[in-house]
Amino acid sequence: MSYFRATDPFPLESAEHTKLHEFYARLAAGRLATTRCAACKRLAWPPRAFCGECASDRFDWVDLSGEGTIHAFTIQEVGLPSGFAGPRVFAIVKIDGLRVFSILVDAEPAKVAIGQAVRLSPLRVADDPSGNARWLPAFRPA
């Protein structure tokens, strides 16, 4: 038997794998969504199927604007995990009062700045083991 490596860094996004499938379905359509607790109306990021405030498991999907500003960022040059290349811009993006962790794509690292306007740029990553497309909520300069 040859050396077998099982390292899938991406989430399983399909409906049979996660209660949050709707997030990924909307993301594939270019929309950024999250959950609002149906009981206490708390807006969450990231989306969640259980409310840590009121313990309800009922929630509604709401679309966010998809446009925000950079709250904080760092540029990693080296030491990234296998399959990820530097320089990579990691950022906290403020959208509709929420803080969203993501990466900035198609950005000149030296020109990234706090307060910079960015917009959603869904990033297609490796298909899941069943061949379904997968997407991550990345951002690009607006």
Added chain:
Amino acid sequence: MRKVALVGAGVSKFGVRKASYRDLIWEAGKACFDAVPAVKPKDVEGLVVGSVMPERTAFQSHISSMAAEALGIRPSALSARTEHMCASGTVGIRYAYAFIAAGLADLVMVLGVEKLNQPSGDEAILNMGTGVDREWEASFGLTAPPCFALAAQRHIAEYGTTEEQLAMVGVKNHTHASKNPNAHFQRGATLEQVLGSRMISSPLRLFMCSPITDGAAAVLVASEERARALTDTPVWIRGTGQALDGFQLTSLHENYAHWPALSRAAQAAYGMAGVRPQDVDVAEVHDCFAIAELIAYEELGFCEKGEAGAFVAAGRSDYGGDVVVNSRGGLMGCGHPLGATGVAQAAEVFAQLRGEAGARQVDDAAIGLTHNNSGMGEHVVMIYGRESR
């Protein structure tokens, strides 16, 4: 609650080791048993093993039983593994403390072990991503360095902390490590070397970061009665605290230079121990990155918020200063074999408070502190004393 003390400690050589996961367990166990000749493996009633990712590195789970068998321990009171990312070792010590304080055990070994540099180098870094949120963070390639870089940037922006001050933490800890034969790095480092090392994640350079290291450490924890029977110089667990701000980056304090959970964990430990920050003689703090040590000075109360850069620059966290921080060389100098780190910190405080730290000895050290964190949002603090309260 009963009084609880450390009665023995042992540490393996840390580094990129030509040794298996089990070899490391044997080395730390041997060193710990050698330190307490009156205790044989059959005398130990419990074992807690702090270990984060043997499933991915050694392809092994069922860790506590595996380690117990390797060391000849037959647990009758407690057998458990603690997985709490970088703080796993100290969390294990808390378990042993609680069991003994409650009267459920009299003599427990806490062993921390990690074999990170296998099966391959690129997998080692990928594996570190298991410590952040898989779905919302690690899927973007996030590991620890960018998280702490965000804190460093915030501290620089808010308090004027400089890259030189960050580098001074690296110089201090690498210099301390040069006196520790078990450290990963023993060559020391100059300010020029630290500032000239390659950029990892802005503003953190290589010598401001802890490396990926293999290693193990063990301590023996005992009830008062058993401790006094085994040694004239037990080191007492005086206080402990643990607190959580959050797991995901976006759940933490909006300003990453503020770590309220560390302050809360410290206040709990100080209160329980009946000591103040200025009473601490020697502190092992979690310098996974230089900024972490600076923020720890502030949240632990060694200096005011925002003054940590000046504190290290003035030598106040070095020999001859207010408190000697990371006398063994810290995570930067010793390396950071996740589960082993917290136990190795305890082993250093044990040696310091018994006056057995050799070239690293802090004069007349009576109160020691360890701080272990799991990311920026969760912190564990222990306070040890030469005298019981």
